[in-house]
Amino acid sequence: MRIGELSARTGASRRSLRYYEQQGLLVSTRSPSGQRCYNEDHVQRVALIQTFLAAGMSTMSIAQMVPCMSEPTTAKALHALAVMNHERTRLTSTIDSLTAAREALDHLIEVNRSFLANAADAA
Amino acid sequence: MRIGELSARTGASRRSLRYYEQQGLLVSTRSPSGQRCYNEDHVQRVALIQTFLAAGMSTMSIAQMVPCMSEPTTAKALHALAVMNHERTRLTSTIDSLTAAREALDHLIEVNRSFLANAADAA
DNA sequence: CTAAACGCTCACATCGATGTCATGGGCAAG
DNA sequence: CTTGCCCATGACATCGATGTGAGCGTTTAG
Numbered sequence: 001m002r003i004g005e006l007s008a009r010t011g012a013s014r015r016s017l018r019y020y021e022q023q024g025l026l027v028s029t030r031s032p033s034g035q036r037c038y039n040e041d042h043v044q045r046v047a048l049i050q051t052f053l054a055a056g057m058s059t060m061s062i063a064q065m066v067p068c069m070s071e072p073t074t075a076k077a078l079h080a081l082a083v084m085n086h087e088r089t090r091l092t093s094t095i096d097s098l099t100a101a102r103e104a105l106d107h108l109i110e111v112n113r114s115f116l117a118n119a120a121d122a123a
Numbered sequence: 124m125r126i127g128e129l130s131a132r133t134g135a136s137r138r139s140l141r142y143y144e145q146q147g148l149l150v151s152t153r154s155p156s157g158q159r160c161y162n163e164d165h166v167q168r169v170a171l172i173q174t175f176l177a178a179g180m181s182t183m184s185i186a187q188m189v190p191c192m193s194e195p196t197t198a199k200a201l202h203a204l205a206v207m208n209h210e211r212t213r214l215t216s217t218i219d220s221l222t223a224a225r226e227a228l229d230h231l232i233e234v235n236r237s238f239l240a241n242a243a244d245a246a
Numbered sequence: 247c248t249a250a251a252c253g254c255t256c257a258c259a260t261c262g263a264t265g266t267c268a269t270g271g272g273c274a275a276g
Numbered sequence: 277c278t279t280g281c282c283c284a285t286g287a288c289a290t291c292g293a294t295g296t297g298a299g300c301g302t303t304t305a306g
Contacts, residue, residue, distance in 0.1 A: 002282075002283075003282085003283070003284095004281095004282065004283080013264070013265080014282095014283085015263090015264060015265065015266085016263075016264065018284085018285090019263070019264075023263095031272095033271075033272055033273090033283085033284095034271085034272090034283080034284065035272080035282085035283055035284075036283085036284090048227060051220075051223060051224050051227050052224055052227070052228075053263080054220045054224065055220055055221050055223075055224030055225075056221075057224070058262075058263095059262080059263080065228075065231060066231070072238060074239065074242045077235055077238055077239050077242070078239070080235055081232065081235050081236070081239070084228060084231060084232050084235065085232070087228060088225060088228055088229070088232070091221055091224060091225045091228065092225065094221060095218060095221050095222065095225070097174075097177045097178055098178050098179075098214055098217060098218045098221070099218065100174060100178075101174050101175055101177065101178030101180070101214060102178075102211060102214045102215065102218070104171060104174050104175070105175075105188075105207060105210060105211055105214065106211070108188060108189070108207060109204065109207050109208070109211070112200055112203055112204050112207065113204070115195060115200055116197065116200050116201070116204070119197045119200070125252075125253075126252085126253070126254095127251090127252065127253080136294070136295080137252095137253085138293090138294060138295065138296085139293075139294065141254090141255090142293070142294075146293095154302090156253085156254090156301075156302055156303085157253080157254065157301085157302090158252085158253055158254075158302075158303090159253080159254090176293080181292075181293095182292080182293080
């Protein structure tokens with residue numbers, strides 16, 4: 001399939017797909033006229049990229065983790081593993097931050113409700 | 124206390140503290156010469172701001188949620204409550220995204236470990 | 247008094263993923 | 277052939293929090 005279809009099936013814009021390729025996250029074969037050709041596997045890969053990007057990972061980190069540009073080497077795999085562990089730690093601490101923020105927010109909501117209840121009583 | 128001390132106690136840069144004020148997240152009294160003066164309460168407030176910013180909220184959302192610029196009004200409180208609920212929903216779905224990403228990452232780590240184990244066997 | 251350390255405002259720079267526009271080629275249906 | 281749609285590349289714009297530096301006043305310790 002060409003880029004338009006991949007875009008439609010993944011929800012990623014054509015612009016983004018080209019950007020992913022430029023950053024080494026995605027490889028495509030090219031038609032004789034230079035147009036990008038994708039297969040079913042690419043749909044999965046883009047989904048994974050989107051998952052990781054949505055989690056705030058940089059394209060550089062993703063590129064280091066996801067084998068795609070060249071054949072996997074033991075050295076590369078070791079590096080990838082290091083990056084993965086690093087990202088996992090970061091993810092976990094981000095989740096903790098979000099959870100803390102949600103608790104703080106819940107507290108604020110409670111305070112606000114009380115204020116509104118008092119205002120209603122006064123009226 | 125002046126801005127330097129508040130910065131030291133919260134970890135927020137002076138630049139950020141001035142920015143928070145400009146965005147309506149923080150109010151300060153001014154000394155006759157125009158320097159910002161803070162008290163203990165401001166330390167707490169900055170901590171809350173940091174919690175929310177770390178969770179990816181915008182200063183605008185925070186400004187709408189946290190009463191600070193003017194006296195609380197019932198109308199404002201209602202608006203604040205709406206924003207809070209909105210942000211809470213967003214937070215929860217972000218947490219879900221991060222959790223999904225972590226699971227995908229765990230899967231990738233597993234695959235990578237297997238690859239390395241096989242490579243070690245072959246050697 | 248003086249110098250160092252601090253504060254003020256204003257303005258410009260940064261980062262990263264994505265949008266958008268310009269210019270031009272490729273291909274299928276009328 | 278032409279019209280219309282898809283694609284390619286490249287350049288520039290965007291957003292938001294923060295960094296940075298200039299130019300100038302304030303405070304405080306020696």
